[in-house]
Amino acid sequence: MNTQGTVTTLRSVQPSETRRRIILFPLPFQGHINPMLQLANILHTHGCFHITIIHAEFNSPNCSNYPHFTFKSIKDRFSEIADQFVTNNDVTYYLKYLNRSCVDPFKECLIELLAEPNKGHVSCLITDATFYFTQAVSDDLNLPRMVLRTSSLGCTLAYGALPYYSKTSYFHLTKDDSDYEGLVPEYPLLKFKDIGKITTNPQGMGEFVNNMLNTMKASSGIIWNTFKELEEPELQTITRDFEIPSFTLGPFHKYFPASSSSLIQQDRTILSWLDTKPPKSTIYISFGSSTHITESEFQILANGLANIGLPFLWVIRPGMVHGSEWIESLPEKFLENTGDKGRIVKWAPQHEVLAHPATGCFWTHSGWNSTLESICEGVPMICSPYFADQPINARYVSHVWKIGVYLENGFEWVEIEMAIKRIMMDTEGEEMHERIRCLKEKLNISLDEGGSSHQSLMKLVDYISLF
Incomplete structure (x- = not known):
C-alpha cells in the first residue's frame, strides 16, 4: 500500500x-x-x-x-x-x-x-x-x-x-x-x-x-x-x-x-502552472463531459471569477456553451484582465489537478466519478448539479457529509461568491477540509x-x- x-x-x-x-x-x-x-x-x-x-x-x-x-x-x-x-x-x-x-x-x-x-x-x-x-x-x-x-x-x-x-x-x-x-x-x-x-x-x-x-x-x-x-x-x-x-x-x-480513459485530449501543461500557486489557493472548475450551460450562465461565471481575486483553473469543453464553439462568448478583455491568475483549458488531468497542493476547491457538476475523486484527494466542493444523479450527489455532499456547498439556485453570483468564501476563506471551510480529510483516510484504509x-x-x- x-x-x-x-x-x-x-x-x-x-x-x-x-x-x-x-x-x-x-x-x-x-x-x-x-x-x-x-x-x-x-x-x-x-x-x-x-x-x-x-x-x-x-x-x-x-x-x-x-x-x-x-x-x-x-x-x-x-x-x-x-x-x-x-x-x-x-x-x-x-x-x-x-x-x-x-x-x-x-x-x-x-x-x-x-x-x-x-x-x-x-x-x-x-x-x-x-x-x-x-x-x-x-x-x-x-x-x-x-x-x-x-x-x-x-x-x-x-x-x-x-x-x-x-x-x-x-x-x-x-x-x-x-x-x-x-x-x-x-x-x-x-x-x-x-x-x-x-x-x-x-x-x-x-x-x-x-x-x-x-x-x-x-x-x-x-x-x-x-x-x-x-x-x-x-x-x-x-x-x-x-x-x-x-x-x-x-x-x-x-x-x-x-x-486516463478520457475521450478528450488532456492539457497537462497546467500542472506546472499550478506549481506556481500557493497551497489551497486555486479554484478548479469542471462540469464534466456532457453538461452544457447557457451563454448567460457562462458570462455570470466568468465575471465572477474575474472579480473574486483567487487563482482559478477552468475546464471549458468545446461546445459546452450553447451557441459557441469554445470561449468566444467570454466577456471583453477577460483573458487580458485575469492574466496569470487564471487558466482555461479544454480538458484537464482531473486526478492530478485534485491531488495538487494548490487546489483548494472543486466547483463541479456533482457527477459521481468527480465526487469520488474529490473525496479521494480531500478537496471540498461547490456543487452545480444539472440532471440525473447529480442533484442527489450534491445533497449528500452538502447535507450529509458536509464537505461542500450546494448552489441550489443555479448561477446567481451572490450565492456563488458566498460559497467560494465559505470554502476558501472562512472557518467553515477549514471544518469542511477536516471532514473530507477524515473521509479520505477512511477511504485509504478501506x-x-x-x-x-x-x-x-x-x-x-x-x-x-x-x-
Missing part, C-alpha cells in the same frame, strides 16, 4: 492458472465507460480473468490503451440521434433508445463470443445497470448477469421514489409553489425542487427507473463504485431491499496509478488489505469464480 492509498497488489497471477472469461458491456458515455474499464482492469489484474469488452460504436474506447483486453464493437444506431445531444436534455430519451437499438446486435455478438472454440469458460456478463435489456438476453442464453451501478447507493435509493412522483405535478413545481422547498416524504434528504432537476421527462424517467431497478434485482449481483464507510446506512438498506449480493469495492480508480473495499473485491472474485 503506498501513501496515497492505492492498492498495489491483491493477488499474484500465476502463469499456470486457467483464466475464466468475463464479458463486460459499458454504457457509451464517459462517466460510465471510465468505471467499467477500471473494473475490467481490477478483475483482470487481481482476479485472473480474461476480459472481453463489448462496446457501442458511439464514444468507442481507445482499444490500443488496453492491449490485454479483447474488444468487440456493435452497431448502436446512436449516430441517427447524436445531433440532438446538445439541444435535447432528456437523458431518458437516449437511454431508452440505446436499450432498443442495441438488443439484436448485442445478442448476436454475445452468441458469437459464447460459441468461440478453445477460448475458455465465460463466467458471467457484467453490464451497466442502465442497460436493462441485457437481463432478458442473459436469461435466454443461460448466462449469469451482474450489473455495475456507476452512481451512488444513495442515488439508487432516491430513484426508488421517482416512479411515484413521475405521475404527479411535483416534477413541474416552480419557485412560486409552496411545496418547492418541501422535503420528499419517501426520501427526506431531497427537496421537491431537486426532483424537477433530475429529468425533464417525468413519465419517461419513471418507466426507465422501474426497468432498471427491476432488472437489477433480477441480476446475480451488483457491483458498486463506492466504499462502505461513505454510505453505510444506504448499504444496509440496499442489502435489505435487494436480495442479491452487493459488492462495494470502490473507488475503482485508486487501484492503479493515475491513468482499500488496504483487510479493509472493507479490499474484502469486497476478494468476495467478488470468489463469487464470479463459482459461475
Whole structure:
C-alpha cells in the first residue's frame, strides 16, 4: 500500500492458472465507460480473468490503451440521434433508445463470443445497470448477469421514489409553489425542487427507473463504485431491499496509478502552472463531459471569477456553451484582465489537478466519478448539479457529509461568491477540509488489505469464480 492509498497488489497471477472469461458491456458515455474499464482492469489484474469488452460504436474506447483486453464493437444506431445531444436534455430519451437499438446486435455478438472454440469458460456478463435489456438476453442464453451501478447507493435509493412522483405535478413545481422547498416524504434528504432537476421527462424517467431497478434485482449481483464507510446506512438498506449480493469495492480508480480513459485530449501543461500557486489557493472548475450551460450562465461565471481575486483553473469543453464553439462568448478583455491568475483549458488531468497542493476547491457538476475523486484527494466542493444523479450527489455532499456547498439556485453570483468564501476563506471551510480529510483516510484504509473495499473485491472474485 503506498501513501496515497492505492492498492498495489491483491493477488499474484500465476502463469499456470486457467483464466475464466468475463464479458463486460459499458454504457457509451464517459462517466460510465471510465468505471467499467477500471473494473475490467481490477478483475483482470487481481482476479485472473480474461476480459472481453463489448462496446457501442458511439464514444468507442481507445482499444490500443488496453492491449490485454479483447474488444468487440456493435452497431448502436446512436449516430441517427447524436445531433440532438446538445439541444435535447432528456437523458431518458437516449437511454431508452440505446436499450432498443442495441438488443439484436448485442445478442448476436454475445452468441458469437459464447460459441468461440478453445477460448475458455465465460463466467458471467457484467453490464451497466442502465442497460436493462441485457437481463432478458442473459436469461435466454443461460448466462449469469451482474450489473455495475456507476452512481451512488444513495442515488439508487432516491430513484426508488421517482416512479411515484413521475405521475404527479411535483416534477413541474416552480419557485412560486409552496411545496418547492418541501422535503420528499419517501426520501427526506431531497427537496421537491431537486426532483424537477433530475429529468425533464417525468413519465419517461419513471418507466426507465422501474426497468432498471427491476432488472437489477433480477441480476446475480451488483457491483458498486463506492466504499462502505461513505454510505453505510444506504448499504444496509440496499442489502435489505435487494436480495442479491452487493459488492462495494470502490473507488475503482485508486487501484492503479493515475491513468486516463478520457475521450478528450488532456492539457497537462497546467500542472506546472499550478506549481506556481500557493497551497489551497486555486479554484478548479469542471462540469464534466456532457453538461452544457447557457451563454448567460457562462458570462455570470466568468465575471465572477474575474472579480473574486483567487487563482482559478477552468475546464471549458468545446461546445459546452450553447451557441459557441469554445470561449468566444467570454466577456471583453477577460483573458487580458485575469492574466496569470487564471487558466482555461479544454480538458484537464482531473486526478492530478485534485491531488495538487494548490487546489483548494472543486466547483463541479456533482457527477459521481468527480465526487469520488474529490473525496479521494480531500478537496471540498461547490456543487452545480444539472440532471440525473447529480442533484442527489450534491445533497449528500452538502447535507450529509458536509464537505461542500450546494448552489441550489443555479448561477446567481451572490450565492456563488458566498460559497467560494465559505470554502476558501472562512472557518467553515477549514471544518469542511477536516471532514473530507477524515473521509479520505477512511477511504485509504478501506482499500488496504483487510479493509472493507479490499474484502469486497476478494468476495467478488470468489463469487464470479463459482459461475
